[in-house]
Amino acid sequence: MANPRGFLEFNRAKIAKIAPLERIKNYKEFTLAFDEKEQIEQASRCMNCGVPFCQAGLVEDKKDIGCPLHNLIPEFNDAVCKGNYALAYERLSLTNPFPEFTSRVCPAPCEDSCVCAINSQSVTIKANEYAIIENAFKMKLVKASKPQHYNGLKIAIVGSGPSALAAAYKLNLLGYKVSVFERSDRLGGLLMYGIPDMKLEKSVVERRIELLRQSGIEFKTKQDINSKEKADTLIKDYDAVILATGASKPNDLNIKGRELEGIMFAVDFLTLNTKSLLDNGKAASLAKGKDVLIIGSGDTSVDCVAVATRQGAKSITRFERSPKRPLTRTKDNPWPLKADIFTTDYGLEEAIAVYKKDPREYQKATQEFIGKNGKVTAVLASDLKRVQKEGKFINQIVPNSQKSYKADLVLLAMGFSGCENELAKNFKLELDEKNNILSTNYQSTRKKVFVCGDARMGQSLVVNAIEDGKCCAKAISEFLSKA
Ligand code: SF4
Known part of the structure; x- marks a missing residue:
């Protein structure tokens, strides 16, 4: 050492x-x-x-x-x-x-x-x-990694997020000819449109994709494979197909007033902003001058706080269902587990600096959206308390605690619940109880069709998606070497 x-x-x-x-x-x-x-x-x-x-x-x-x-x-x-x-x-x-x-x-x-x-x-x-x-x-050490030779077998990958790119990288190195089909106008999936520039500048994503392209991987954008005919053609034309389409079904909040204008999914809000920056060099301005209310407590909600602050929101509030986390580890969360403690992530830090107030409201249950002339103007929410029932902790509404919160832009950042059902239907695949594509060792229920990343595991971290893509590539290689 x-x-x-x-x-x-x-x-x-x-x-x-x-x-x-x-x-x-x-x-x-x-x-x-x-x-x-x-x-x-x-x-x-x-x-x-x-x-x-x-x-x-x-x-x-x-x-x-x-x-x-x-x-x-x-x-x-x-x-x-x-x-x-x-x-x-x-x-x-x-x-x-x-x-x-x-x-x-x-x-x-x-x-x-x-x-x-x-x-x-x-x-x-x-x-x-x-x-x-x-x-x-x-130091110019990062180079395109080309295989010594191609083995004549072809793999199609649907989606171009982190697990798709990792699988493509590995399979190409192993000598498979890889083609990546992306529905959107730009490559990278969640890396391109789901994570804002402040955390990951898009030139960094493009730099890697260019290297992958130089290493021999073919990329095609604006390719919607979500039909029975296209799915069958892909399966016929390639030796194996990977679905790495993510967990793209956002969780909704089906309560009174959900149809009002001004209520949108967080992922759409972030995508619009990044797309506007890339297309016009100018951010979107949806949050400008508005009372923004974000429902959800994960990384996406922090990104929404950061983007809404930059767009010039009048105020920002974030609802969480959970209580405030402890400042240090508890006995139920010992080292070496990932620490479940109170932190103030970058977007929250920025909102506190701008609005002189922490936007987080803990233990809130959103109950109704209120509107005027078809547009959202406020949100009704009650307090929650944690009670123990039959050995388990559950949330209970505190009676008479309902309050109205001003909001003319509401962003739903409550995570995702599995893959798009239509895609699984068109590929004739079974889903598991969490709406993810059912698989055994990365193989779906249809021969030659593999699955990796969030479409297989449900919503997860980028680092897990990369590992999943690597493992899926290994599973395909084993499958094809026995075929
Ligand atoms: S990818 Fe890097 S930062 Fe993430 S867990 Fe591994 S070593 Fe740590």
């Missing part, structure tokens, strides 16, 4: 970010890299402990333990500490085909499982990964 005492000499450094009031003036990424000296010090904090939980990639009690991609974290940390970015990149790219995505958007379960985090602060693994991949690009 380059510096086995680093964790005793240096504290975890905070990665510099452009201040909230400054960064909301545009849609650019705002996280800055460590300088060279600080980066080496931070990498030296890795202890190379005997059992590196950070790279375990396990799931317990629905919570991640360590990196789902099994990144070789102590190895790349040591290489960074020695200033050897070429070696660090070589180790990182063994497991992670797209570190430029994960080092920007991954919630870093690796850091929660870091041994240093037991009684101190974790190693800055995500920032180290960012330094490795961006240095590798600068």
Whole structure:
């Protein structure tokens, strides 16, 4: 190890970010890299402990333990500490085909499982990964990976999000001719339209897709495969088909007033904004001057807060059904599980700086949308309390707690519930009880048709989608080698 005492000499450094009031003036990424000296010090904090939980990639009690991609974290940390970015990149790219995505958007379960985090602060693994991949690009180490030869077999992939790209990358390397069919006008799926530029600039997505194209993968946009005829043709023309179409059915809130104008899904709000930025160089202005109410508490809701702040919303409120999280781990959430604690993510930080008020309203049950002239003007919501019933915690409405909240733009950010039913019907596939495409070892219920990513697992993290795409490629290769 380059510096086995680093964790005793240096504290975890905070990665510099452009201040909230400054960064909301545009849609650019705002996280800055460590300088060279600080980066080496931070990498030296890795202890190379005997059992590196950070790279375990396990799931317990629905919570991640360590990196789902099994990144070789102590190895790349040591290489960074020695200033050897070429070696660090070589180790990182063994497991992670797209570190430029994960080092920007991954919630870093690796850091929660870091041994240093037991009684101190974790190693800055995500920032180290960012330094490795961006240095590798600068050093021109990231190249198109072409196979030695093609084996004559053809694979079609429907969708171009992170799991589709990971499967395409792996299968191409294994010698399969891969064609990717995307319904939208741009490639990248959720990476392109679901995550705003502040977290992942679109030039970063395009840079990777260009490399994949140069490596021999064919990409086609504006391809809607969602019909029986097109599904059958694809299955006939290719040796295997992968559906990597995501979990694109947003959860709705079917309560009184849902039909009013001004109520929309969060994903549509984010897509409109990114599309406008890409098409016209100008953001959309749906939230401008409006009282915006966001229902939901995940990453997408934070992205909506950030975009609505930038668009110039008059006020922003975010409803959560859960209580405020604890500041530290509880006994039910011990190390090395992903920490379930109170944090203030970037969009919330920005809203607090602009509106001088935390937009979060906890334990709220939305009950009715109120409108005037067909447009939403307010939302009625009651308080919730947690009660224990038959050994389980459930939410109960607090009587007489209903209040009206002003809102002329309501964004529904309550997650997704599986794949589009029409697609499964057209491909003649069975669904599981959660509305995901039913599969065994990535094979759907129809021969030659495989499935990966959110369409298989349900809504998940980008890092899980990449791992799923890699595993699906392996399953296809095994299937075709036996065929
Ligand atoms: S991909 Fe995510 S979990 Fe894995 S090392 Fe990078 S930041 Fe950590």
